[in-house]
Amino acid sequence: MYKYILESAGNINWMALFALLTFFIVFSMSIYLAFIKNSSDLDEIANLPLADDN
Amino acid sequence: MSEVQTFSYDNKIVRDFGIATTVWGIVGMLVGLIVALQMVWPEFNITQYFTFGRIRPLHTNAVIFAFVGNGIYMGVYYSLQRLMKARMYSDLLSKIHFWGWQLIILSAAITLPLGITSASEYAELEWPIDIAIALVWIVFGINMFGTILKRRENHLYVAVWFYIGTWITVTLLHVVKNLEIPVSMWDSIPVFAGVQDALIQWWYGHNAVAFFLTTPYLGLMYYFLPKAANRPVFSYKLSIVHFWALIFIYIWAGPHHLLYTSLPDWAQSLGSVFSLMLIAPSWGGMLNGLLTLRGAWDRVRKDPILKFMVVAVTAYGMATLEGPLLSIKSINAISHYTDWTVGHVHVGTLGWNGMLTFGVLYWLWPRLYGTKLHSVKLANTHFWLGTLGTIFYTIPLYWAGWTQSMMWKKFSTDGFLVYTNFLETVTQIIPMYMFRSLGGLIYLIGAFLMAYNLYKTSKAGTLIKNVETTAPARVAYVSHAKEHWHRLIERRPVQMLLASATLVLIGGLVEIFPMLLIDDNVPKIESVKPYTALELEGRDLYIREGCLGCHSQMVRPFRSETERYGEFSKSGEFVYDRPFLWGSKRTGPDLHRVGGKYPHSWHYNHMIDPESLSPGSIMPPYPWLAEQELNTKYTSAKIKVLRMLNTPYPQNYEETAVEDLQRQARKIARELNEQGIEQENLEKTEMVALIAYLQRLGTDIKPDKMVKN
Numbered sequence: 001m002y003k004y005i006l007e008s009a010g011n012i013n014w015m016a017l018f019a020l021l022t023f024f025i026v027f028s029m030s031i032y033l034a035f036i037k038n039s040s041d042l043d044e045i046a047n048l049p050l051a052d053d054n
Numbered sequence: 055m056s057e058v059q060t061f062s063y064d065n066k067i068v069r070d071f072g073i074a075t076t077v078w079g080i081v082g083m084l085v086g087l088i089v090a091l092q093m094v095w096p097e098f099n100i101t102q103y104f105t106f107g108r109i110r111p112l113h114t115n116a117v118i119f120a121f122v123g124n125g126i127y128m129g130v131y132y133s134l135q136r137l138m139k140a141r142m143y144s145d146l147l148s149k150i151h152f153w154g155w156q157l158i159i160l161s162a163a164i165t166l167p168l169g170i171t172s173a174s175e176y177a178e179l180e181w182p183i184d185i186a187i188a189l190v191w192i193v194f195g196i197n198m199f200g201t202i203l204k205r206r207e208n209h210l211y212v213a214v215w216f217y218i219g220t221w222i223t224v225t226l227l228h229v230v231k232n233l234e235i236p237v238s239m240w241d242s243i244p245v246f247a248g249v250q251d252a253l254i255q256w257w258y259g260h261n262a263v264a265f266f267l268t269t270p271y272l273g274l275m276y277y278f279l280p281k282a283a284n285r286p287v288f289s290y291k292l293s294i295v296h297f298w299a300l301i302f303i304y305i306w307a308g309p310h311h312l313l314y315t316s317l318p319d320w321a322q323s324l325g326s327v328f329s330l331m332l333i334a335p336s337w338g339g340m341l342n343g344l345l346t347l348r349g350a351w352d353r354v355r356k357d358p359i360l361k362f363m364v365v366a367v368t369a370y371g372m373a374t375l376e377g378p379l380l381s382i383k384s385i386n387a388i389s390h391y392t393d394w395t396v397g398h399v400h401v402g403t404l405g406w407n408g409m410l411t412f413g414v415l416y417w418l419w420p421r422l423y424g425t426k427l428h429s430v431k432l433a434n435t436h437f438w439l440g441t442l443g444t445i446f447y448t449i450p451l452y453w454a455g456w457t458q459s460m461m462w463k464k465f466s467t468d469g470f471l472v473y474t475n476f477l478e479t480v481t482q483i484i485p486m487y488m489f490r491s492l493g494g495l496i497y498l499i500g501a502f503l504m505a506y507n508l509y510k511t512s513k514a515g516t517l518i519k520n521v522e523t524t525a526p527a528r529v530a531y532v533s534h535a536k537e538h539w540h541r542l543i544e545r546r547p548v549q550m551l552l553a554s555a556t557l558v559l560i561g562g563l564v565e566i567f568p569m570l571l572i573d574d575n576v577p578k579i580e581s582v583k584p585y586t587a588l589e590l591e592g593r594d595l596y597i598r599e600g601c602l603g604c605h606s607q608m609v610r611p612f613r614s615e616t617e618r619y620g621e622f623s624k625s626g627e628f629v630y631d632r633p634f635l636w637g638s639k640r641t642g643p644d645l646h647r648v649g650g651k652y653p654h655s656w657h658y659n660h661m662i663d664p665e666s667l668s669p670g671s672i673m674p675p676y677p678w679l680a681e682q683e684l685n686t687k688y689t690s691a692k693i694k695v696l697r698m699l700n701t702p703y704p705q706n707y708e709e710t711a712v713e714d715l716q717r718q719a720r721k722i723a724r725e726l727n728e729q730g731i732e733q734e735n736l737e738k739t740e741m742v743a744l745i746a747y748l749q750r751l752g753t754d755i756k757p758d759k760m761v762k763n
Contacts, residue, residue, distance in 0.1 A: 052523075
C-alpha cells in the first residue's frame with residue numbers, strides 16, 4: 001500500500017495542489033479576519049456613500 | 055476639531071463622460087445590430103470595410119472600451135470625489151483623460167474597418183494605439199491616486215478598493231498582452247507564439263471581462279445602489295470578502311477559454327477549478343447588492359432606477375453562475391465554439407453593464423442639472439425594453455448554441471456523422487439569429503429613449519459645473535494597538551494597491567511562468583516548419599479580414615471533430631504562429647486541417663462568391679482579394695522580426711523572401727490556370743497569398759509531408 005502511494009506521488013499535479021491551497025488560505029483568512037470584528041466598527045464606513053448629499 | 059474647508063466637486067467631467075457613454079453606447083449597439091443582421095443576410099456586408107470580420111471587433115471594442123469604459127469613468131469621477139471629500143486632483147488631467155480616451159476610441163473606429171488589427175480578441179488595436187491607451191490610463195491613475203492622497207476622509211470605502219484593484223490589474227494585463235515588436239506603423243508581431251500566446255491572450259481576455267467589465271462596475275454598484283436605495287450596503291464584511299476573494303481568484307480563470315485545446319492539461323484544470331470557486335465571491339457580491347434593498351422593495355416597484363439596478367445585479371449573478379458552469383469540461387465540450395458563449399457574454403454586457411449604466415445615468419442626470427428627470431414613464435418604458443431586449447437576445451442564442459452543438463456531434467447508428475455538411479448546422483439556426491437581432495433592436499430602441507429623456511432633462515435644468523461643499527480637513531489617524539487589520543489597510547491606498555497587485559500577480563505568475571519556461575509544455579514536432587513568405591502574407595490577410603471571428607483553427611480531441619476535420623491539433627504545430635489564431639467561435643467550420651482538402655480553384659471561387667459553392671452560406675464574398683495587389687513592402691521586415699524571435703528561417707532569407715514569395719505565387723497562379731481560373735496578373739493578387747496560407751494549414755504533420763522531411 002505505502003509503496004503504491006509513494007510511486008503515485010510523482011503523478012500528483014503539484015501546480016493544481018499549490019493553487020488550491022493558496023486559494024484556500026487567502027479565502028479562509030479574509031473570511032476569518034472580516035468576521036472576527038464586531039460589525040459596529042464597520043457601520044461608520046458602510047455609511048460613507050450616504051454621508052454626502054452633494 | 056479640525057478646520058472646515060470649502061471646496062467644490064467637478065460635475066462637468068462627470069457629465070462629459072456621461073454623454074460619451076450614452077453616445078458610444080448607441081454607436082456600439084448599432085454596430086452590434088448590423089453584425090447580427092449580417093449573420094442572417096450577408097447582403098449587409100457592404101464593401102470590404104464593413105464586412106462581419108472587420109466590424110465585429112469594432113462592436114466589441116465600442117461596447118467594452120467606449121460604452122463601459124466611459125461609464126466607468128463617469129461613475130468613478132462622481133463617486134471618488136464624494137467618497138474622498140475632495141475635488142479631482144487635477145482638472146487638466148481630467149480633460150486629458152477625457153479627450154485622450156475619445157481619440158483612442160475614434161482611432162479604433164477608423165483602424166478596425168481598415169483591417170488594421172493584431173487579431174487578439176479585445177486587444178485588436180495596433181501598437182501606436184496600445185501606447186496611447188497606456189498613457190491615458192496612467193493619466194487616469196495619477197488623477198485617481200492624486201485625489202485619494204489629498205482626501206479629507208480617512209477611510210477608503212469598498213468602492214474605492216475596487217477602483218484601485220481595477221487600475222493596477224488592467225495596467226498589468228495591458229502591458230503583458232501587448233508585448234509586440236513593430237514591423238511598420240500599423241503592424242506588429244507578438245513576442246509570444248502558439249500555445250503561449252493563447253494562454254497570455256485568454257489570461258488577458260478573461261481578465262478584461264473581470265477587471266474592466268466587472269470589478270469597476272462592482273465599485274459603482276457599492277456606491278450607487280446604496281445611494282439610490284438610501285440605505286447602506288447590506289454587509290460591509292461581506293464586501294471585504296467579496297473584494298479580496300474576487301480579485302485573487304479571477305486572475306486564474308483565463309484558461310477556461312482553452313479547454314480541450316492544445317494547452318497543457320494542468321493549466322486547463324487550474325482554469326476550471328478557479329472558475330468554479332468564483333461562484334462563492336460573485337454570489338456573495340450579488341446577494342450583498344440585492345439585500346441592500348431589504349425593506350425598500352416597495353420602492354423598487356415604482357422607481358425605474360432601482361429596477362435597472364436590481365436587474366443589473368441579478369444579471370451579474372446569472373452570468374457569474376453560468377460562467378463557472380461553462381468552465382466545467384463536460385459542459386464546455388458542448389458550449390464552446392457555439393452561440394451559447396455569445397449569449398452568456400450578453401447576459402453580462404446587456405444585463406449587468408448596460409442596465410447598471412442606465413440606472414446610474416438616470417440617477418445622475420437630474421442631480422447634475424439640478425432638476426427632475428424629464429419623464430419617469432419613459433424611463434420605465436426603457437426598463438422594460440432593456441429587460442425584454444436582453445431576454446429576446448439571449449434565449450435564441452442559447453437555443454442556437456445547443457442545436458448547433460448537438461448537430462455537430464450527432465452520429466448515425468452506423469457510426470457516421472449525420473450532418474456531414476457544416477452548412478446544415480448553420481442554416482438550421484438562422485431563425486434564432488433573426489430573433490437575436492430583434493432582441494438587439496429592442497434593446498437599442500430603449501437606449502435611444504434614454505438618450506432623448508436625458509437630453510430633455512438637461513434642457514429643463516442647468517448644468518451645475520461645480521458643486522460647492524465643505525468638509526473638515528483630514529486629521530492624521532493615530533493607530534492603536536488592537537486595531538482591526540482592515541481598518542489599517544483601508545486608510546492606506548498605497549498598501550491597498552500593493553496588496554491588490556500581489557494577489558493578482560500570484561495567479562498570473564503561477565500560470566504563465568511555467569508555460570514560458572518549461573519546454574516540455576510544448577513538445578516539438580520535427581516536421582513543423584516556419585511559414586513561407588507568401589504564406590506569411592496570406593496569414594496577415596486572414597488576420598486583416600477577421601476570418602478568426604468565424605473560423606477556429608483548433609480541432610479538439612473529440613471523435614465528432616476528428617471525423618469531421620481530421621487529426622486533432624497538437625501544441626507543437628503552433629510554435630511559429632504569431633499571433634495564434636485558434637479563434638473562439640465557429641460560425642463556419644474549423645480550418646486547421648483545411649490545407650490540401652480542396653483545389654486552389656475551390657478557394658478562389660469560394661472567396662469570390664461563397665454561395666456559388668455553398669448555397670445558403672452566410673459568409674461574406676471577398677472579391678477584392680482577386681483585384682488588389684499583394685503588398686510586399688514589409689515582407690522582409692516581418693521575416694527579420696520573426697528571426698529575432700527565434701523562428702528558424704534559412705540564413706539571409708529576408709533578402710530573398712520577396713523573390714521566394716513571387717516564385718510560389720507564380721506556381722499557385724499556374725495551378726489555378728490549369729484548374730480553369732482565367733485572370734490576368736493572378737500571381738500578384740492577394741487571393742494567391744491567402745490560398746497559399748489556407749493550403750498550408752495543418753499539413754505539417756500529414757504523413758506524406760513527414761516522410762519528405
